[in-house]
Amino acid sequence: MTGGRPLYLHEYQPKSQLVVEKHEVLRPKFPAIDVHGHFAAIYSDLWLKEFNRSTRPDLDETVEMFRRNGIKRVVNLDGFWDGFMGMTTDYILDSLRRHEDFFINFVSVNTEKAKESGFESYVRKHLTESREKGFRGIKLFKHVSIMVIGEDGRFVPGRNIPVDDPRLAVIWKTAAELDMPVLIHIGDPVAFFDPVDGNNERYEELISHPEWQYHKPGMYTFQELMEMQERLLANNPDTTFIVAHVGSYPENLGFVSKCLDKYPNMYIDIAERINELGRQPYTSRKFFYKYQDRILFGTDAFPWGMDYRYPLYFRFLETWDEYFPVYGRWNIYGIGLEDEILEKVYYKNAERVLKL
Numbered sequence: 001m002t003g004g005r006p007l008y009l010h011e012y013q014p015k016s017q018l019v020v021e022k023h024e025v026l027r028p029k030f031p032a033i034d035v036h037g038h039f040a041a042i043y044s045d046l047w048l049k050e051f052n053r054s055t056r057p058d059l060d061e062t063v064e065m066f067r068r069n070g071i072k073r074v075v076n077l078d079g080f081w082d083g084f085m086g087m088t089t090d091y092i093l094d095s096l097r098r099h100e101d102f103f104i105n106f107v108s109v110n111t112e113k114a115k116e117s118g119f120e121s122y123v124r125k126h127l128t129e130s131r132e133k134g135f136r137g138i139k140l141f142k143h144v145s146i147m148v149i150g151e152d153g154r155f156v157p158g159r160n161i162p163v164d165d166p167r168l169a170v171i172w173k174t175a176a177e178l179d180m181p182v183l184i185h186i187g188d189p190v191a192f193f194d195p196v197d198g199n200n201e202r203y204e205e206l207i208s209h210p211e212w213q214y215h216k217p218g219m220y221t222f223q224e225l226m227e228m229q230e231r232l233l234a235n236n237p238d239t240t241f242i243v244a245h246v247g248s249y250p251e252n253l254g255f256v257s258k259c260l261d262k263y264p265n266m267y268i269d270i271a272e273r274i275n276e277l278g279r280q281p282y283t284s285r286k287f288f289y290k291y292q293d294r295i296l297f298g299t300d301a302f303p304w305g306m307d308y309r310y311p312l313y314f315r316f317l318e319t320w321d322e323y324f325p326v327y328g329r330w331n332i333y334g335i336g337l338e339d340e341i342l343e344k345v346y347y348k349n350a351e352r353v354l355k356l
């Protein structure tokens with residue numbers, strides 16, 4: 001009780017009294033490739049503003065931060081396209097050129113153009129040229145389907161082009177022809193699609209980020225998005241997809257397992273979902289064991305804060321530690337993976353899929 005009244009939810013921050021083994025893992029057991037990183041803040045002031053930051057991160061210091069965390073290479077998913085936020089793809093590549101042995105760049109596609117004629121030739125030209133310039137893969141953001149451009153020009157939740165729309169097929173076809181894997185973000189935590197009430201397990205997050213609330217009239221349901229995702233994978237067997245954030249549905253590894261069984265062109269990353277994976281350690285461990293050739297290490301890395309975030313991933317993957325805090329209200333458990341699986345997840349699968 002505080003001043004004689006019950007606590008408000010935000011005041012309730014219990015500390016675990018468990019006395020159990022703790023292991024600090026500051027570097028991964030094997031030098032890792034992080035396949036899910038965002039580095040636009042290094043080359044875009046507008047992007048910095050999105051994160052309420054004023055100083056651009058220094059390129060050399062950023063690379064040094066990753067290297068001291070045992071990361072040998074990272075994928076930069078922020079290659080965008082010519083004209084995005086006033087940038088060109090050449091400018092983006094040049095901004096990171098000093099460390100081109102470290103960054104693996106992915107380019108994106110302006111899918112708003114799919115609503116106009118000439119989209120197919122735009123995609124073919126843009127992707128072919130990007131490949132020649134050195135882009136290794138393609139990133140599709142969730143803005144393709146579940147965000148729309150709002151009145152102030154910013155993206156807001158809304159119903160946009162379904163990811164399995166025939167107009168987008170040229171992207172997947174060209175990706176296969178050019179041998180470029182596609183890392184695609186479809187959906188978001190399933191609770192974001194539910195009503196924001198006392199039963200929502202992400203209530204606090206959704207209250208502080210109303211822009212993540214997808215339970216709105218006119219939005220796709222989570223179920224519809226998963227059906228689109230399956231059709232995308234089924235219709236494009238020659239295209240390699242890395243479906244971000246544990247195949248969009250870490251809350252339901254049974255579903256993700258079925259998809260991995262059905263679609264050999266599907267891979268997943270684990271970016272920003274160790275909280276989901278680590279609260280179901282038995283299921284997760286079996287999942288990693290069974291799909292050890294299909295899971296790629298990724299974090300949603302940014303050019304800041306990684307000294308704090310990486311050790312949480314390493315601790316989850318490598319130790320048997322119990323009930324340790326990550327972020328939010330959930331505490332997680334390590335899944336103690338064997339060396340052979342760790343090597344695959346940390347870098348061998350990425351080397352194979354990205355053809356490094």
Ligand SMILES: [Zn+2]
Nearest residue numbers: 036038271300
């Ligand atoms: Zn991301």
